Every structure is written in structure tokens, then in C-alpha cells.
Amino acid sequence: xxxxxxxxxxxxxxxxxxxxxxxxxxxxxxxxxxxxxxxxxxxxxxxxxxxxxxxxxxxxxxxxxxxxxxxxxxxxxxxxxxxxxxxxxxxxxxxxxxxxxxxxxxxxxxxxxxxx
Amino acid sequence: xxxxxxxxxxxxxxxxxxxxxxxxxxxxxxxxxxxxxxxxxxxxxxxxxxxxxxxxxxxxxxxxxxxxxxxxxxxxxxxxxxxxxxxxxxxxxxxxxxxxxxxxxxxxxxxx
Numbered sequence: 668x669x670x671x672x673x674x675x676x677x678x679x680x681x682x683x684x685x686x687x688x689x690x691x692x693x694x695x696x697x698x699x700x701x702x703x704x705x706x707x708x709x710x711x712x713x714x715x716x717x718x719x720x721x722x723x724x725x726x727x728x729x730x731x732x733x734x735x736x737x738x739x740x741x742x743x744x745x746x747x748x749x750x751x752x753x754x755x756x757x758x759x760x761x762x763x764x765x766x767x768x769x770x771x772x773x774x775x776x777x778x779x780x781x782x783x
Numbered sequence: 784x785x786x787x788x789x790x791x792x793x794x795x796x797x798x799x800x801x802x803x804x805x806x807x808x809x810x811x812x813x814x815x816x817x818x819x820x821x822x823x824x825x826x827x828x829x830x831x832x833x834x835x836x837x838x839x840x841x842x843x844x845x846x847x848x849x850x851x852x853x854x855x856x857x858x859x860x861x862x863x864x865x866x867x868x869x870x871x872x873x874x875x876x877x878x879x880x881x882x883x884x885x886x887x888x889x890x891x892x893x894x895x
Contacts, residue, residue, distance in 0.1 A: 709887040712884070715882055770876070773829060774819070
């Protein structure tokens with residue numbers, strides 16, 4: 668019973684490069700969330716997606732950041748032209764998306780991005 | 784939107800003691816309150832949750848209480864063990880939203 672799978676676990680990028688983080692939700696889950704965690708801070712919501720649809724991106728920076736969850740394949744969080752301030756842990760979570768189940772969300776192990 | 788405050792930010796206890804972490808929320812429409820445990824270098828893991836139609840829920844050494852009138856909820860860990868050392872996050876979610884809002888976390892340290 669695989670959980671939420673994220674890769675890569677660790678990623679190092681130079682300033683100006685692109686970072687792509689991938690997330691495969693738990694089996695049977697159709698909703699994906701991305702959160703960012705800075706050192707010594709809590710979990711900040713970025714974006715919430717269903718397959719082929721962005722539901723809420725109110726926490727996503729307006730520039731350089733984008734997210735998708737295609738019909739086939741994992742959800743991808745893309746950061747263009749990375750800067751040192753993008754260094755953080757990025758967590759993906761998934762839920763069944765069914766109101767009847769309460770929408771409990773389950774997290775992956777995270778992707779740690781370091782910008783040098 | 785929802786705002787969740789969590790206290791204390793750091794909690795240090797001796798093995799065998801109890802630990803209590805408290806959270807308050809702002810949106811009276813919130814109806815689901817999960818708690819997550821995050822160990823170093825890992826993702827948050829759900830440890831217990833409570834819904835607004837319940838005042839208390841217990842699972843072995845862990846219990847959560849909810850006071851809807853005062854808009855606060857608490858995590859209680861009894862007979863703490865060193866492996867309970869981690870960062871604990873509370874969260875609140877309204878019925879009309881799929882997105883939980885998290886507190887800033889409490890770093891629990893259990894000394895052997």
C-alpha cells in the first residue's frame with residue numbers, strides 16, 4: 668500500500684536553473700496539495716489540484732512557480748529561475764477528495780531543494 | 784481565511800511525563816482538526832484527528848480534546864517516550880474547504 672511518493676528527495680540547483688518536483692498520490696486519491704516548509708517554520712499552503720485542474724493556487728507565488736496534475740502521470744511543481752530563497756522542503760499531500768471520507772490528507776516524505 | 788495559533792513552540796519534558804500542546808482557530812465554521820507528527824528529515828504523519836461533533840478522542844497514549852465554544856483544541860500525550868520527540872503540527876479545516884491551515888508547530892523533546 669504505497670503512500671504518497673515524491674522525487675527527487677534531494678535536489679541541488681544553481682541560481683537561475685529550473686527545479687522540477689514530482690508527486691504521485693496514494694492509490695485511489697485524486698487530489699494533490701503542495702506545501703512549502705522553510706527551516707524552523709510551519710507548512711505553508713501553495714496549491715491544490717485535481718487531475719487536469721487547478722482548484723486553488725492562492726498560496727503560490729505569482730512568478731516563477733507553476734504546478735500541474737495531468738491526466739496521466741505525477742503532479743509536478745515547477746520552479747523556474749530559482750533563487751536562494753527558494754531553498755526549502757516541498758511537501759506533497761494527497762486526499763481521496765470525497766467529502767464523505769473527510770478529506771484527510773496524507774503527506775509524502777518531501778523534496779529538499781537547495782539553491783547554491 | 785482561517786488562522787491557527789499553536790503553543791508552545793518548544794516543549795521539553797522528562798520521559799514518563801505528560802505533554803500538552805494547544806491550538807486555537809479563528810473560523811467558527813472549521814469542523815475538522817488533524818494532528819501531524821514530523822520527525823527530522825521526514826514528512827508529516829497523521830497521528831490523530833477529531834471532528835467538530837466530538838469533544839474528545841483517544842488512541843492509546845494520545846488524546847485530543849476540542850472546545851468549539853472557545854475555538855481551541857489540544858493534543859495530550861501521556862507517558863512520553865524518547866521516540867515521541869518530534870515536531871507536532873495542528874491544523875484546522877472548514878467544511879467548505881479542502882485545504883487545512885496549519886499551526887507553526889511545536890518541537891517536543893523527551894529527555895530519557
